[in-house]
Amino acid sequence: MIxxxxxxxxDSIEFQPPSLTWKLDFDRGRVVGMIDGMEAVKQxxxxxxxxxxxxxxxxxxxxxxxxxxxxGNNPGLVRSELRRRIRETLxxxxxxxxxxxxxxxxxxxxxxxxxxxxxxxxxxxxxVTTHV
Numbered sequence: 701m702i703x704x705x706x707x708x709x710x711d712s713i714e715f716q717p718p719s720l721t722w723k724l725d726f727d728r729g730r731v732v733g734m735i736d737g738m739e740a741v742k743q744x745x746x747x748x749x750x751x752x753x754x755x756x757x758x759x760x761x762x763x764x765x766x767x768x769x770x771x772g773n774n775p776g777l778v779r780s781e782l783r784r785r786i787r788e789t790l791x792x793x794x795x796x797x798x799x800x801x802x803x804x805x806x807x808x809x810x811x812x813x814x815x816x817x818x819x820x821x822x823x824x825x826x827x828v829t830t831h832v
């Protein structure tokens with residue numbers, strides 16, 4: 701109950717999105733505890749970038765990426781689309797504010813994208829490699 705004449709200032713309340721989740725051991729394919737904060741966001745980025753969109757019924761249509769559809773396209777299109785598709789994939793997460801400092805290297809039929817993820821918990825580098 702707010703005392704008579706009292707106020708609640710909405711601008712002084714900072715909302716922190718929940719991020720507590722299971723910690724995945726990708727190498728062994730097991731759950732190995734819990735993680736929160738920056739580590740949870742890093743794991744979410746890795747998981748979203750290695751999950752094909754529309755391939756698994758457990759995920760809705762907004763989850764995952766469409767990088768596999770870039771196979772066979774010219775390098776100019778791949779550079780442009782890879783940036784857009786990675787950004788579209790990661791910006792679905794409310795904890796991610798921006799994707800910045802994006803570079804793409806193409807060598808043969810492999811494209812490697814390096815970028816910075818700006819999250820509510822801080823910034824970190826991300827990287828993804830895909831066939832093109």
